[in-house]
Amino acid sequence: MVDFFGQDVLSTKSLSKSEIEKVMITAEGFLPYANKEKTTEILKGKLMASLFYEPSTRTKLSFESAMQRLGGRVVSVVGIESSSLAKGETLSDTAKVVETYADVIAVRHSQPGAPREMADAVDIPVLNAGDGAGEHPTQALLDLFTIQNERGKIDGLTIVLVGDLKYGRTVHSLAYLLAHYDVNLILVSPDQLKMPAEVTNDLAEKGVVFSETEDFEESLKQADVCYMTRIQKERFADPAEYDRFKDVYILTKELVEQSNPEMTIMHPLPRVGEISLNVDELPGAAYFRQMRNGVAVRMALLSLVLGASL
């Protein structure tokens, strides 16, 4: 039996399929609450510490909204880098101190492994809200949940991941989740920003069907789901290279309509041009629903690790 009570959520790699499904089913139940159709107080009396060592307004607000929509409370540290919590103290000591206040910790840190270091020091659950080039498990879970929710299934889908697949921890964490399913992955990126061999080797080992290409338009024709990410200029040594790709990987309404008008379009946001504004009008434009699903998934995780249920 899957039991999240008291557990940390640090990585998607370590999640079993039954754990993943447990999160999906639980999140489904929280959707009416994330959608503001119902209210609940199942986490009344519980306190979440929101520790963001690097800025991430979006994820921070999502976690804090989820906790509060469950009737819980939040203590939050802003600009933690310049505060006494950070100065000279070990992460382990910080975690032990925060444990004296809070029932659960959500932590974002630039250093991979930092959430695990904190988790190892305390008995309360620690949720990894992104650790540098490491993982971002709650984002990957909400991405998976969105695919399930938009398409009604995951098995059998062709999912195109587009953009910066090298540095994007979100697509790495998502790939590990998708490896539990029978999907066809198409990885679209410039050669410089290909999915790391470490990840593709793992995918191959698990028998995942995937292909790598630079051809965006051709890939789109097969897409049930197109997951866009931002390509950052600073990743390229040669600006001319950047200019070549930023023009190619822009999803327009026309491109969707001439490829597969029914495709589901996702993006972790913020977008800065990779998806044209008129794509918003398409029924498959799921990126804002994806944000809302984030609240449901984080509600699910918070309630599971704190042992509360609807």
Add this chain to the structure above:
Amino acid sequence: MVDFFGQDVLSTKSLSKSEIEKVMITAEGFLPYANKEKTTEILKGKLMASLFYEPSTRTKLSFESAMQRLGGRVVSVVGIESSSLAKGETLSDTAKVVETYADVIAVRHSQPGAPREMADAVDIPVLNAGDGAGEHPTQALLDLFTIQNERGKIDGLTIVLVGDLKYGRTVHSLAYLLAHYDVNLILVSPDQLKMPAEVTNDLAEKGVVFSETEDFEESLKQADVCYMTRIQKERFADPAEYDRFKDVYILTKELVEQSNPEMTIMHPLPRVGEISLNVDELPGAAYFRQMRNGVAVRMALLSLVLGASL
């Protein structure tokens, strides 16, 4: 019938008299709650996003107190300029993301029109908490409420607005509200800081009785209400000009007593010398009650746009 449910509050210009009165009457009902004599939870389960793109501790605390005194919750972004919410993303996208978390948005922005841009993108109500040189409708409404509350009426009053009438968005927003009433406005300012022609033309068109003068003491003799504002040195090209006016527009206890000891004295705060400390002893010194009224008025607006009532 006036119905604020689901509506934005972006400007005082667009408010009808019956809408204004609706806010006044509703705020009156919330006074015992703002005064800490009663508690309520009519907004239990509701979440306000507090987005302050420029610092405004006073207004931010007032909104957040109002929401919480109604049993609601707050997610708040501090130092939003440096956060991912601001970087590269359109205001419209930011608003759509925040809509997935929150039931209502309170936004302060340096750019006039920014709250409207956000409001146009979402279905949840947006409250303008000040948009640069634009408007500050909640401040103007609390100012009007304070006049009503201190004097028992608005019609028939002589109201003296003093100081920087050119750049002070608060006095502009207030003037538009007062235009619905039968008041006598005296606008006291240095010539360089006169009320903009755009505003005075509008006042004239609406048949408001007003006069413009530099003579502070003479104006005070007729004042039922004296609304002081701060004159900022940086508005003057010639420092000598500034020195002349900062000395003239200081309200002292003596000045009040020799003009009209019963007058109501208001100020949006913070004051930095425009009102002498010993004025605080006068029964008409209303500026701290004005702050408290701000909580009542924001309670009224939040409950109205969210469709809750006592």
Add this chain to the structure above:
Amino acid sequence: MVDFFGQDVLSTKSLSKSEIEKVMITAEGFLPYANKEKTTEILKGKLMASLFYEPSTRTKLSFESAMQRLGGRVVSVVGIESSSLAKGETLSDTAKVVETYADVIAVRHSQPGAPREMADAVDIPVLNAGDGAGEHPTQALLDLFTIQNERGKIDGLTIVLVGDLKYGRTVHSLAYLLAHYDVNLILVSPDQLKMPAEVTNDLAEKGVVFSETEDFEESLKQADVCYMTRIQKERFADPAEYDRFKDVYILTKELVEQSNPEMTIMHPLPRVGEISLNVDELPGAAYFRQMRNGVAVRMALLSLVLGASL
């Protein structure tokens, strides 16, 4: 009869023994709530303003957790130095404004006396959360509570205070509390960082038994309680002097075991090397329990000044 209702908590100097005991007994009752074994809502409908004019994440989180674990709400100002609350406005005006929002104020300020200045301006209770070189009464009360809780008593104990006794306001505030009890104080510090004559004179006057020494190891042999503090390099003109002392005042597991294995070990945290990590394994290592006690003591103070009880 001791009655804290509506009172400020600004200093430990001014507390009577019966007031101190009242806080201890009340905090004892709140321990199951600070320990997350029970929940309560005795401060439902109450709002605390958390005003931190200088960063202090630890104390801020402790206060905000305490308030929320009592069912109360918090409005919090971060980076207050750069905000309008601070600019040009007197502390007295700021306090009067905040009084219109909140039921109680917790204030940290770099300027000694600032909390008293605010307290003098308002009717709601003000809690001093540390005022520069002044006092830190809530920290001292939680320290005393920890001694009582760890040892079952205070009278008859030998308490060794170690490190920077000159600039550490915490040890000053604690010394004034301990002066009400029959304790033996051993003050261990480099000559440059001795307890100020002002404090030791007061202790002498009150008949407190104390001695001053630089000999750390010898002192430890007599210790029932060892209260470590951090020695900061910047306090020494001569770096060689610093190097001499930072090596001497490190508490190791071996040192505890060869002196008095039963001793209680305390530290206001964060530690940066004064206490070796393996000391954590000892049953007397009380510094993390001390933090948790901080929540109980602040719960006690908040409930007492707001007139609520379990």
